[in-house]
Amino acid sequence: MNPISKLEDQFSSEFIDGPDKRKQALDEAVQTMKEFVRIDHSVAVLSDLADNKSYIFTGDFGSFFEMDTSGYLTIDSIWEEDIYQRIHPDDLFERNLLELEFFNFLKTVEPDERLHYATKCKIRTLNSKKEYQRILHRSFYLKNSSEGGLWLAVCVYNYLFEKKETVTGIDGKIINTKTGESVYVDTYVNCINLLTSREKEVLVLIGKGVISKEIADQLNISINTVNRHRQNILEKLNVSNSIEAVRTADALNLL
CATH class of the missing domain: 3.30.450.20 (PAS domain)
Known part of the structure; x- marks a missing residue:
């Protein structure tokens, strides 16, 4: 949390x-x-x-x-x-x-x-x-x-x-x-620029329950890139999982 x-x-x-x-x-x-x-x-x-x-x-x-x-x-x-x-x-x-x-x-x-x-x-x-x-x-x-x-x-x-x-x-x-x-x-x-536009796209899809492979297909990027974005999101928002990331980003009005 x-x-x-x-x-x-x-x-x-x-x-x-x-x-x-x-x-x-x-x-x-x-x-x-x-x-x-x-x-x-x-x-x-x-x-x-x-x-x-x-x-x-x-x-x-x-x-x-x-x-x-x-x-x-x-x-x-x-x-x-x-x-x-x-x-x-x-x-x-x-x-x-x-x-x-x-x-x-x-x-x-x-x-x-x-x-x-x-x-x-x-x-x-x-x-x-x-x-x-x-x-x-x-x-x-x-x-x-x-x-x-x-x-x-x-x-x-x-x-x-x-x-x-x-x-x-x-x-x-x-x-x-x-x-x-x-x-x-x-x-x-002051937190409005914590995430890049691509990281926001990935996080929105994560919030909808979309898995990494499907995110890669929708955004036309590799699954390794998706996973890298996932890790960056967790680090930037200082959370340990995707559920907390979505909650934190929503609280910060990032999405």
């Missing part, structure tokens, strides 16, 4: 500094996040896109996830799957669409301005009583590489300190934290 393969593909194409240059900046970021969760009392995930690692920092909110709040841990992934498993599947799907839109939005912004933007949404998540409770999720990029590529990403989880209200979906937005300007995300305009 995750649209994240496209993000992984795009992350790998970012300009990333060499290991020596990254180490000092990463050490500084780790110290910054330690202090951040101490003050914010949240759970924060610092993801290193260059090394495919994440550092999970646990403030008092860690009790919500039944996590040890004594320090931080390192995982060999930029995705915090243990937390994702607690999020309502529909909200996780929408949250990942928001992150995909955010990444593509930032590519339209000058590198110096990218770190001023963040996402904010409200997601239903299982608490320690195994009951869904709406919490606050934020994300932003802490550092660019020296070449201007997006490098250190941060996700923050915390209690939703707002009065109860009727919320449709996750109420996702992109916010300029410098000016306070909010962009409500509902059209995913």
Whole structure:
């Protein structure tokens, strides 16, 4: 249910500094996040896109996830799957669409301005009583590489300190934290060019239940080309199968 393969593909194409240059900046970021969760009392995930690692920092909110709040841990992934498993599947799907839109939005912004933007949404998540409770999720990029590529990403989880209200979906937005300007995300305009016209043709036929051989015949291309388009679609939309690809593309208004 995750649209994240496209993000992984795009992350790998970012300009990333060499290991020596990254180490000092990463050490500084780790110290910054330690202090951040101490003050914010949240759970924060610092993801290193260059090394495919994440550092999970646990403030008092860690009790919500039944996590040890004594320090931080390192995982060999930029995705915090243990937390994702607690999020309502529909909200996780929408949250990942928001992150995909955010990444593509930032590519339209000058590198110096990218770190001023963040996402904010409200997601239903299982608490320690195994009951869904709406919490606050934020994300932003802490550092660019020296070449201007997006490098250190941060996700923050915390209690939703707002009065109860009727919320449709996750109420996702992109916010300029410098000016306070909010962009409500509902059209995913920055994702409009994720798929080529041919990939869209292939995906429409997949959605109709057409098998690869018949797609090849209808589009007058080889079955190997069809399979290559299938793989590209899964990677770009960050999904694991064709059903999820059709659902994600439809949600992004790509078809």
